[in-house]
Each structure stands twice: as C-alpha cells, then as structure tokens.
Amino acid sequence: ETGVTQTPRHLVMGMTNKKSLKCEQHLGHNAMYWYKQSAKKPLELMFVYSLEERVENNSVPSRFSPECPNSSHLFLHLHTLQPEDSALYLCASSQDFSSGGYEQYFGPGTRLTVT
Amino acid sequence: GQNIDQPTEMTATEGAIVQINCTYQTSGFNGLFWYQQHAGEAPTFLSYNVLDGLEEKGRFSSFLSRSKGYSYLLLKELQMKDSASYLCAVMDSNYQLIWGAGTKLII
Numbered sequence: 001e002t003g004v005t006q007t008p009r010h011l012v013m014g015m016t017n018k019k020s021l022k023c024e025q026h027l028g029h030n031a032m033y034w035y036k037q038s039a040k041k042p043l044e045l046m047f048v049y050s051l052e053e054r055v056e057n058n059s060v061p062s063r064f065s066p067e068c069p070n071s072s073h074l075f076l077h078l079h080t081l082q083p084e085d086s087a088l089y090l091c092a093s094s095q096d097f098s099s100g101g102y103e104q105y106f107g108p109g110t111r112l113t114v115t
Numbered sequence: 116g117q118n119i120d121q122p123t124e125m126t127a128t129e130g131a132i133v134q135i136n137c138t139y140q141t142s143g144f145n146g147l148f149w150y151q152q153h154a155g156e157a158p159t160f161l162s163y164n165v166l167d168g169l170e171e172k173g174r175f176s177s178f179l180s181r182s183k184g185y186s187y188l189l190l191k192e193l194q195m196k197d198s199a200s201y202l203c204a205v206m207d208s209n210y211q212l213i214w215g216a217g218t219k220l221i222i
Contacts, residue, residue, distance in 0.1 A: 004157070042119065043158075043202070043214040056211060090157065102146060102206065106157035 003027040004107035006091050012113045013081065021076040021110050023091030031096045032074040033104065034066060037088040049074060050096050081114045088112070117141045119215035121203050126221045127193055135188045135201050135218045143208020149177050149188045150202040152217065158202055161188070190220075198222045 004025045013019050025032065034046040048056035049068040063085075065077040074091055088111055092104040118140045127133040139147070146165040150158040164170055164179035164186060176189040188201055200217040207213055 040123070040216060042216045043204075043212075045211060045214075048211070056209075102163060103148075103160045104212065106159070108157045 137203035
C-alpha cells in the first residue's frame with residue numbers, strides 16, 4: 001500500500017467523450033504530480049502542483065486539464081482525446097523539495113485506451 | 116537537452132549479481148534516484164544519491180559519480196521477485212525529475 005490511490009484503474013473512451021481521472025494521497029504531502037507512461041518511453045511529467053498551485057505544465061495539450069482542489073486530491077480532466085493519448089497515467093505525491101522532501105510516491109495508475 | 120540513458124533490457128540468473136548502469140546529462144543536479152516497477156504496478160523508490168560514492172541498502176546498492184554523469188544500481192543474490200523494470204531519474208535545477216526509459220531485468 002503506497003498511500004496514493006487512483007481511480008479508475010482502467011478506462012476505455014472514445015475520442016468525443018469527456019472523462020476524469022482521480023488521485024488521492026493519504027500521506028500528508030504538499031506536492032502532487034501527473035505523469036504519462038508509454039511503452040518503452042521515459043515517464044513524461046505533465047503537471048505539478050505544489051501547495052495546490054500549478055507550478056509546472058510541460059507543454060501538455062489543452063485536451064488534458066488538471067485540477068487540484070486541495071493538497072490531498074488531484075484530477076485530470078480529459079476531452080476529445082486522440083488514440084496516441086492511450087497510455088498509463090500515473091499520479092505521484094511528495095513533500096515539496098524545499099521542505100526537505102524528495103521521494104515521490106506513486107499510485108497504481110490508470111490504463112487509458114482511446115478508441 | 117536533458118538525457119538519461121540506461122540499457123533497455125538485461126538478463127541474469129537467480130543468485131547472481133547484476134549491475135544496471137545509468138548515464139545522464141541534465142541542466143543542474145539535485146540528486147539521482149532509482150525506482151523499481153513491477154509489470155502493471157506503481158514505481159517504488161529504491162535509492163537516492165546526491166553525493167559521490169556508494170550507498171548500500173540490503174541486497175541493493177547505488178553508486179554515483181557526478182563528474183562522470185554516471186550511476187549504477189547493483190543487485191546482489193538475485194531473486195525471481197527482482198524481475199522488474201528499474202528506472203533511473205535525475206532531479207534537475209528546477210527540482211523536477213528527468214526519467215530514463217527504464218531497464219527491464221529478466222531473472
């Protein structure tokens with residue numbers, strides 16, 4: 001049990017659908033992350049929230065929209081996705097580095113398939 | 116640009132020792148991480164090196180040479196459960212992790 005949960009674990013959606021991924025951390029951390037993991041590629045950092053403020057947005061297409069209502073919850077809203085967006089989406093949390101934290105704890109991921 | 120290189124796949128036998136190498140070129144350096152990821156599961160933290168030298172933690176050890184931009188993860192007394200992908204990541208000057216593509220270890 002890593003203390004970071006993600007729902008759903010699997011999602012199949014059409015290109016015209018709208019869906020949301022949810023992440024919750026029970027570790028008291030103050031930073032949360034969304035990553036995309038595609039087969040045989042490095043983890044791609046998508047968004048970072050620190051103290052509920054977005055501090056990083058790595059040129060992610062606008063069809064991905066993050067939301068961080070509080071330090072324990074993180075959402076990724078999806079709309080009009082493309083087949084190449086099919087991947088494993090991982091959420092992670094950590095203490096902010098300036099607070100002395102560095103280790104990121106990952107959730108189990110959501111396997112997304114866009115048809 | 117920023118780059119992390121590690122072998123795609125390695126094979127080893129039970130009880131043996133294996134060394135997984137990682138070389139990096141990043142804008143700034145605030146430490147190097149190794150994570151383990153079993154198929155279909157979340158990555159889990161193994162080690163963190165910020166100073167040169169060897170850090171030992173049970174059967175796993177991690178080495179760092181900042182001047183050479185090089186690290187390795189050493190796994191001793193390999194067990195079947197060690198079959199997984201091993202991810203190398205460097206924290207850059209913005210405190211963001213830059214990840215390698217991972218090394219799949221087959222026991």
